[in-house]
Amino acid sequence: MGKVVEICCGSYYDALQAQYGGAKRIELNSALHLGGLTPSLATLLKVKENTDLEVICMVRPRGAGFCYNDEDFEIMKLDAEILLDNGADGIAFGCLNEEGDINISQTREMVNIIKSYHKTAVFHRAIDCVNDIDESMNILITLGVDRILTSGLQSKALRGKEMIKYLYDAYGNSIEILAGSGINAGNVKKFLDYTGIDQVHSSCKDWQLDPTTRRDGVDFSFNGDEYDVVSNELVEMLIDIVVSD
Numbered sequence: 001m002g003k004v005v006e007i008c009c010g011s012y013y014d015a016l017q018a019q020y021g022g023a024k025r026i027e028l029n030s031a032l033h034l035g036g037l038t039p040s041l042a043t044l045l046k047v048k049e050n051t052d053l054e055v056i057c058m059v060r061p062r063g064a065g066f067c068y069n070d071e072d073f074e075i076m077k078l079d080a081e082i083l084l085d086n087g088a089d090g091i092a093f094g095c096l097n098e099e100g101d102i103n104i105s106q107t108r109e110m111v112n113i114i115k116s117y118h119k120t121a122v123f124h125r126a127i128d129c130v131n132d133i134d135e136s137m138n139i140l141i142t143l144g145v146d147r148i149l150t151s152g153l154q155s156k157a158l159r160g161k162e163m164i165k166y167l168y169d170a171y172g173n174s175i176e177i178l179a180g181s182g183i184n185a186g187n188v189k190k191f192l193d194y195t196g197i198d199q200v201h202s203s204c205k206d207w208q209l210d211p212t213t214r215r216d217g218v219d220f221s222f223n224g225d226e227y228d229v230v231s232n233e234l235v236e237m238l239i240d241i242v243v244s245d
Contacts (some may be wrong), residue, residue, distance in 0.1 A: 003192070003242050006056070006178060007235055008032065008203040010039075014230035015047040015055075018204075021235025025054040027092055027122075027149075027201065033222050034063040036124075038079050041086060048087040056122055057088040059110075066096040066126040073106055077113060084117040091119065092149065094126025101131055102139045111144050122147045125181070128154070133163070137171050147176035149201055156182035157200075158191060165195040172197075185237040192245050202238055206231035 006025045007018035010032035018026050028044060029036035036058045047055055061068070061075045068076065073095070080091050091114050095106035107123070114121040123145045130136040133153060140148065150167065152160015157179045168177045180201030183191060188200060207226040214221055 002198070003245065004178075004199040005235075005239050005242050006180075006199065006201045007230060008036070008180070008201060009230055010036070010228065012043050012046045015043075015051055015053060017230040017232040018235055019051045019053055021204070021230075021232035022239045023053065023235055025056065027056045027058060028088075029058040029060075031063070032203070032228055036060060037062070038076075039083075041082060044083055044086055044088060054089045055087070056090040056092050056120065057083045058124070059083070059091050059093045060124075066094045066129065067098050067103075068095060068106065073109075077109065080110060080113050084114065084119055089119055090114065090122055090146075092122040092124045094124045096126055096129060099131065100129055102136050104139060104143070107140070107145070108143050115144060120146045122149060122178070124149045125151060128152070128160075133167070134170075137167065137175070141171065141174045145175060147178055147199075149178045149180050151179070151181035158182055158187060161191060161194055164197060168195060168197045183238075185234065185241055188238060188241055189245055192242065200238075200242065202235075203228070204230050204234035204238060206234065 007023045009015045009026045010029050028039045030039045031037040037060050059076050059079050061072050093110050095103040097103045111121045127148050127150050151157045152163035154160035164179050178199040178201050183200050183202045205228050208229050213225040
C-alpha cells in the first residue's frame with residue numbers, strides 16, 4: 001500500500017486545499033474546534049463532485065465524549081446511511097459505554113451499516129479513552145473494523161508513540177493503525193522511524209481572519225478573530241517527507 005497521509009478537513013475549502021497539496025485521502029468533518037462532528041451533506045457532495053479524494057466521513061452527533069443515548073445513536077445510523085448513499089468512501093465513528101469500554105452493540109450496528117455498502121469502517125480516537133486497550137482492539141477486530149485512528153492513549157501522538165508502536169506491532173496484521181494528533185512536517189520522520197507505522201493523520205492547520213467575529217460586546221470567537229483551515233503548503237511539505245521516508 002505504501003505510506004498514506006490522511007488530512008483532517010472541516011470544510012469543502014479544506015478538502016480542496018488537501019487535494020492541491022497532494023493528499024489522496026481525507027477525513028471530512030464539521031466543527032473541528034469540537035474535535036470534529038458530522039459534516040453536512042452539501043459538503044460531501046461538493047467534495048465528491050470536484051475532487052478525486054477518498055473521503056472518510058466523520059459521524060459524531062455532538063461534542064464531549066462517546067457514550068451515546070438512543071436518540072444520538074439513531075441520528076448516527078441515519079447520518080451514516082445518508083453519507084454512504086451520497087458517495088462517502090467510509091465512516092469514522094466511535095461508541096463507548098459509561099464505563100469506558102467499547103459499546104459492542106452500537107459498534108456492531110455501525111459496522112454492519114458500513115459493510116452493507118462495502119465501505120471502510122474506522123473507529124476514531126474514542127479508542128484513546130478505553131479502559132483496556134488489548135480487549136478493545138480484539139473486540140474491534142472481531143467486529144470487522146478496518147482501521148483505528150489513535151494518538152496512543154495520549155493527548156498527542158508523539159506522547160503516545162510507544163503505545164502506537166505496540167499497537168502496530170501487535171495488531172497491524174489484523175487492523176490498520178492510523179496515528180493522529182499533533183503530527184506535522186517537523187516531527188513526522190522521527191515518528192515514522194520510531195513506530196514503523198505507514199499511515200498518519202494531520203490537520204496541517206493554518207488560520208484565516210474573519211473581521212466580523214467580535215463586534216460591540218458580541219463575541220463568537222474560539223481563537224481570537226481567526227478560524228482554522230487546511231494549508232495546502234503544509235500538506236505538500238508533510239506528504240513530501242512521508243513519501244520520501
